[in-house]
Every structure is written in C-alpha cells, then in structure tokens.
Amino acid sequence: MQYHVVSQGETITSIANTYNTSPNSITEANELDAPNNLVVGQALVIPIVGQFYFVQPGDSLYSIAQRFGMSYQELAQINNISVDAVLSVGARLYIPEQPKREITSNAYIEPTGDTVSQTLINSANKNAPYLTYLAPFSYMVNRDGSLAPPPLDNFKQIAEENNVALMLVVTNLEEGAFSAELGHIILTVQAVQNTLLDSIINTANEVGFSDVHFDFEFLPPDDREAYRTFLLKAKDRLSQAGLLMSTALAPKTSAEQTGEWYEAHDYAVHGEIVDFVVLMTYEWGYSGGPARAVSPIDEVRKVVNYALTEMPAEKILLGQNLYGYDWTLPFVEGGEPAEAISPQQAIARAREQNVEIEYDVEAQAPFYTYTDADGNDHEVWFEDARSIQAKFGMIKELGLRGISYWKLGLAFPQNWLLLQDNFTITKLD
Numbered sequence: 001m002q003y004h005v006v007s008q009g010e011t012i013t014s015i016a017n018t019y020n021t022s023p024n025s026i027t028e029a030n031e032l033d034a035p036n037n038l039v040v041g042q043a044l045v046i047p048i049v050g051q052f053y054f055v056q057p058g059d060s061l062y063s064i065a066q067r068f069g070m071s072y073q074e075l076a077q078i079n080n081i082s083v084d085a086v087l088s089v090g091a092r093l094y095i096p097e098q099p100k101r102e103i104t105s106n107a108y109i110e111p112t113g114d115t116v117s118q119t120l121i122n123s124a125n126k127n128a129p130y131l132t133y134l135a136p137f138s139y140m141v142n143r144d145g146s147l148a149p150p151p152l153d154n155f156k157q158i159a160e161e162n163n164v165a166l167m168l169v170v171t172n173l174e175e176g177a178f179s180a181e182l183g184h185i186i187l188t189v190q191a192v193q194n195t196l197l198d199s200i201i202n203t204a205n206e207v208g209f210s211d212v213h214f215d216f217e218f219l220p221p222d223d224r225e226a227y228r229t230f231l232l233k234a235k236d237r238l239s240q241a242g243l244l245m246s247t248a249l250a251p252k253t254s255a256e257q258t259g260e261w262y263e264a265h266d267y268a269v270h271g272e273i274v275d276f277v278v279l280m281t282y283e284w285g286y287s288g289g290p291a292r293a294v295s296p297i298d299e300v301r302k303v304v305n306y307a308l309t310e311m312p313a314e315k316i317l318l319g320q321n322l323y324g325y326d327w328t329l330p331f332v333e334g335g336e337p338a339e340a341i342s343p344q345q346a347i348a349r350a351r352e353q354n355v356e357i358e359y360d361v362e363a364q365a366p367f368y369t370y371t372d373a374d375g376n377d378h379e380v381w382f383e384d385a386r387s388i389q390a391k392f393g394m395i396k397e398l399g400l401r402g403i404s405y406w407k408l409g410l411a412f413p414q415n416w417l418l419l420q421d422n423f424t425i426t427k428l429d
Helices: 012-018 023-030 061-067 072-078 118-130 155-161 180-188 190-207 221-240 267-273 297-310 343-352 385-398 413-422
Strands: 002-005 043-046 051-054 092-095 101-109 133-136 139-141 165-171 209-215 244-249 276-279 316-321 324-329 339-341 358-360 365-371 377-381 402-406 423-425
Touching: 002 385, 012 023, 023 043, 023 413, 043 385, 043 413, 061 072, 072 092, 101 118, 118 155, 118 413, 133 155, 133 209, 139 190, 155 165, 165 190, 180 190, 180 221, 190 209, 190 221, 209 221, 221 244, 221 267, 244 267, 267 276, 267 297, 276 297, 297 316, 297 385, 316 385, 324 343, 339 343, 343 365, 343 377, 365 385, 385 402, 385 413, 413 423
Parallel strands: 101 133, 101 402, 101 423, 133 165, 139 165, 165 209, 209 244, 244 276, 276 316, 316 402
Antiparallel strands: 002 043, 051 092, 324 339, 324 377, 358 365, 365 377
16 A cells, blocks of 8 residues: 555546556545545555555665665566666566564544434544544543533443443543642642542453553642652552553653743653653644644654653654644634544545645645635645554654544544554454
8 A cells, every 4th residue: 555646637537547456446545525626736545465665866776775775686586687777767567465464453432421322433433443542522520529421322242242341531621721729739648549549440340440550630730749649549549440540641742841831741751650651742733823734743753752761662652633724814812712623524625725735844744825815824734644653654664552532523534544554453352
C-alpha cells in the first residue's frame, strides 16, 4: 500500500492504471464522494499489496534497495532486471510488502451530553478492529473522590466483539474545564484519594476496564511531588487489583519547561511508575490560536526526543489528532474559534472552493487557503496519508510502543488503512 498525490490533469482512471489497480478500489479505500472530481494536491491511498517506486534522478538499485531495507540483488530479481541495469528516471519498480512490527493503538472517544451519538457508535464499531484500547472520555472526579461517569452506550459490547480492552480515563475536569483546584484536592487529600481509588477499582471491575488512565491537566506546579506520591499509591492499589496504569502527559521538550500545563508533569517520574504514557503531541494549531499545523512533525519530534531521555521507548504512545481546523483570517486573540473539520471535510471544502492542496514539508502537513462567499479569507490545516505516514515512520524509527488518537468521530479512512498496512495491532487477552 502507498499514497499518490494528485497532479493537474490526472483522473481516478489514470491513477488506477499507473498502479495496476481499479478506480473502484481506490474510491472505496479513500471513501471518495467525488471520484471524478479529484483535487490537485489531494493524497490518495492506493490499496495494493506492497508498493511501486518511480525512479528519481540519482537513484541506483543499491540506494533504492537501502531505502526499503532490502538487498539490491533481491530488488533486481523481483523486478526481473539485471543487477547492472541502468535505471531510467520515471521507471517503475515494485517493492514487496515490508515486515510489520506489533504496536499498541488507543483511541479516545468523547460522548457529549447524556447520550452517545450514532456517529460515535458507528465510529467505534468501524475502527475498533484497529485498536488495542478504546478510551471513553471521561470519568470526572468529584470533590469527594467519587466518579461521574460518561455515557457508555454499547462500548463494552463493541470492545468485546473486537477483542479491544477498555481504558478508564480519569480527569480533573470540572464544569467543562480542567481544574487546578480540583487537581490539588485529588493529589493532597488522603480521604479523597482513598475514595477515588476505591471508586476506580469498583468501576473497573463492574464495567470491565483493563487500564486506568489518569489525565490530570493544569495542575498547580507545586503539586509535582504530590503527583508522584499519588501515582505510587495508585500504582500499588491498581496492581493489586490486576489493572494497568497509564497517564497523559503535556508535550514537554525539557524538564525545566515552564507554564501551567507543563510543570507538574515530571516525565522521569511517570516513566518510572506507570505502565505507559500518552504524549499529547497535538494542538500546536488549536481552535483558539493562530493557523498552523495541528501536530507539526518537527515539533512532535522535539517532544519525543526529550521523552526518550526520561523513559524507555516501549512506554511511549505517540498522540495523534484525527482532525484539522479551518481558521478565519486574520487571527484575532479571543475572536471566533477555528472550526474543527475532518480530513474528508477538508478535501471536500478544497474542491468546493476550487483551490489546490499544498503540503508543508517541514511540518509534514497539508494545508490550503481560500476566500469564502462573504469575502472572508480562510486557512485550513488537516491530516492526510502523507502526514500520518510520516508519524508512522517516526514510531518505527524510534521504536515507540504505539499511537493514541484524539479522537474518534471525524472521518479519516486513510489513517486506518495505513495503520493496518504498517503495523500489527496488539490485542490483549
């Protein structure tokens, strides 16, 4: 499997012919709503076994073989050419399917209100085969240590049918925002902690959760040591109950990083105590900020590189967004927030506005600009096959435990195809 970026004048038929496949297979794989009206710059996943490589200037059999982790003799044999052949620029070579390594895959799912929407139910059903964990977001801690649960609908049944483990996400959310005051209470009042841990274990046993995931954010900086003490206590209780424990960590690039989101999160402590962590490596571009890539790979790599100095790679799940944003320009602090959109919506909007999709090589992310009917300028950043494959490449390169998605509900079929093509997903017994 590979991706193809649409050029001017190409059609679904011409692209299919290039890769010895059919227009229908490309349409179905990418869930194209307008296969006969492709957008220039749009990335398509080509659903074939292995992939084709088109020779570039300066390439040799040896350099191409090195790139794909094989010998030049094997590459020549597969393509029925001489090992001494002079390659023509543009010549097509077949690259066989590469070995897959096993990773952990998690996805948060966030019901809003008192019910689970049909969209979320459909998304959970559709994507559960690609997951190790499904993480309903979230069980909110009350000030007495009891838990306020989210609606779960049939998530447990979906998980069981797909051999997916449920993750019990516990947060210090209060009235729609992370509360430093509530976080302080949780981390410093022993009676609240005891009630909380009892509630967590009882809930895990009743519902069938396998992992308890603490997502405590915007904690007071002075509670850094208190968080460590709490994690030690929680780990002891949860291990006795046969439960794994994980945490979500703000995207830091150094131990001394300042800011209310970062200071109480001690990477070394979490790496030592918990079974694994989720690095929240997204939201550089966010709804209330200026337009930019949501998870630019250059910024993501800085966070992962720092994390690897504090914990082993096998404890790290790379956080990844499944969405993009459409910003109205110019950006005004405190103004109208950007609109969250799915990758599928982003492509449809580019088509509607008759604009080409561009690609930022440094950020490894697609984007475009347009002017709406009212004369307002817009800038859109989202994810596509290229950007997600770049993250998968990082996971392989650095030997990370896996990936964690925020969040299910917005359509991105290319991600799941490429996830399955790159990795074998761990399923817990």
